[in-house]
Amino acid sequence: MRAGGRARRELTGMPAPVVQGWGVSSSAKPDPLRPDALSDASFRLMVQSAVDYAIFMLDTAGRVASWNIGAERIKGYPATEIIGRHFSVFYPPEDLATGKPAYELREATAVGRFEDEGWRLRRDGSRFWANVVITALFDEHGELQGFGKVTRDLTERVKANHKLVERRRLFTHLVEAHEAERRRITWDVHDDAIQAMVAVGMRLQLLEGNAPVGGLRQTVHRLAETVDETTVRLRNLVSRLQPPALGERGLADVLSGHLAQVTDEGNLDFRLHAELPEDLPPETAVTIYRIIQEAVTNVRKHAMATTVDVSMRELDGGVLVRVQDDGVGLPGADGVGELGHFGLLYMRERAESAGGWWQATGAATGTVVEFWVPSAPQDVGTIDGSVW
Numbered sequence: 001m002r003a004g005g006r007a008r009r010e011l012t013g014m015p016a017p018v019v020q021g022w023g024v025s026s027s028a029k030p031d032p033l034r035p036d037a038l039s040d041a042s043f044r045l046m047v048q049s050a051v052d053y054a055i056f057m058l059d060t061a062g063r064v065a066s067w068n069i070g071a072e073r074i075k076g077y078p079a080t081e082i083i084g085r086h087f088s089v090f091y092p093p094e095d096l097a098t099g100k101p102a103y104e105l106r107e108a109t110a111v112g113r114f115e116d117e118g119w120r121l122r123r124d125g126s127r128f129w130a131n132v133v134i135t136a137l138f139d140e141h142g143e144l145q146g147f148g149k150v151t152r153d154l155t156e157r158v159k160a161n162h163k164l165v166e167r168r169r170l171f172t173h174l175v176e177a178h179e180a181e182r183r184r185i186t187w188d189v190h191d192d193a194i195q196a197m198v199a200v201g202m203r204l205q206l207l208e209g210n211a212p213v214g215g216l217r218q219t220v221h222r223l224a225e226t227v228d229e230t231t232v233r234l235r236n237l238v239s240r241l242q243p244p245a246l247g248e249r250g251l252a253d254v255l256s257g258h259l260a261q262v263t264d265e266g267n268l269d270f271r272l273h274a275e276l277p278e279d280l281p282p283e284t285a286v287t288i289y290r291i292i293q294e295a296v297t298n299v300r301k302h303a304m305a306t307t308v309d310v311s312m313r314e315l316d317g318g319v320l321v322r323v324q325d326d327g328v329g330l331p332g333a334d335g336v337g338e339l340g341h342f343g344l345l346y347m348r349e350r351a352e353s354a355g356g357w358w359q360a361t362g363a364a365t366g367t368v369v370e371f372w373v374p375s376a377p378q379d380v381g382t383i384d385g386s387v388w
């Protein structure tokens, strides 16, 4: 059996279409719900007037045999100028050099259909990013009659995609800058403030030992205690600021360690549920980690909760996270932007700068912090960025 005959049935799953001139009709009884129930004339009219798609025919040698309004709009040739010319005029030189136009017709003939995305040329020589489908058309004897070709201009979509990629690049820089800043503050606090506090604490202990028993010694003792507590708080700050080792252990593992550590210090239990995409980009993982860290700090500081539930799951090309406690709930509307309080604001800003959203809701049964951040946008791979 000829390859074409096989492809024809695979393609349509219907009785073989018959090519009459350049209109396609069916030899079977028409079903009113099927497009082939349309008369040749109305079908031709529909194709002719479609403006968003270039829909045209090629003869078996690849010469343009019909042309519609969409083709004229997208490619810039009027019908009178293009009919009869070989369709390779639409291809850029690099594709001509590799024989791509002929290859596409061969593939369409062999398997019935060929689909491609790539650069094509307009009449004025400018390029557009096209989605192209070529369908081989056979008559009832399995003889090739020509090709149907549908081309869509995806340039706007690709530009939008580039903007997304650019935004993502900026976001990655922002996250890196955030983390670098935190690292710098960590060193400053550790090497400067903590060392100074430790030295003050040691001197106060000496002073306490030498002070006469009574009011002065007690005062120095209290001072030394305050200095020790402050040193512990600064050490906690250093450990919170430190960049998480997400690259080595993965988000769920590092987060689980963090939750175990911080809940161990109080009467708080935690539950962690993680269903994460495998290819989570590092900047997204850091963003999720930092927001959860801030939310859990709030639970410890304000909620008086017994349990905190953290869940992360893949949703709509990103990750949806919920941090829920069973504590006293938020005091006001959502508390964001309260003077001198930065935690809620910081969480929202981080989620939004990642292109996501964030919200906090509080009830008598506790507080829910919920946010969604996207994973990386789709790879636009083969597109040559220099063209834009």
Ligand SMILES: Nc1ncnc2c1ncn2[C@@H]1O[C@H](COP(=O)(O)OP(=O)(O)OP(=O)(O)O)[C@@H](O)[C@H]1O
Pocket (backbone or CB within 6 Å): 298, 299, 301, 302, 303, 325, 327, 328, 329, 330, 331, 334, 335, 336, 337, 338, 340, 341, 342, 343, 344, 345, 367
């Ligand atoms: N899980 C929670 N349970 C109860 N109240 C909360 C919770 N999270 C936040 N709050 C309330 O919202 C207020 C604002 O929180 P936010 O994190 O912005 O500031 P903060 O924790 O007071 O200070 P910081 O700037 O150190 O984060 C808190 O002062 C607290 O009253």
Ligand SMILES: [Mg+2]
Pocket (backbone or CB within 6 Å): 294, 297, 298, 342, 343, 344
């Ligand atoms: Mg806070």
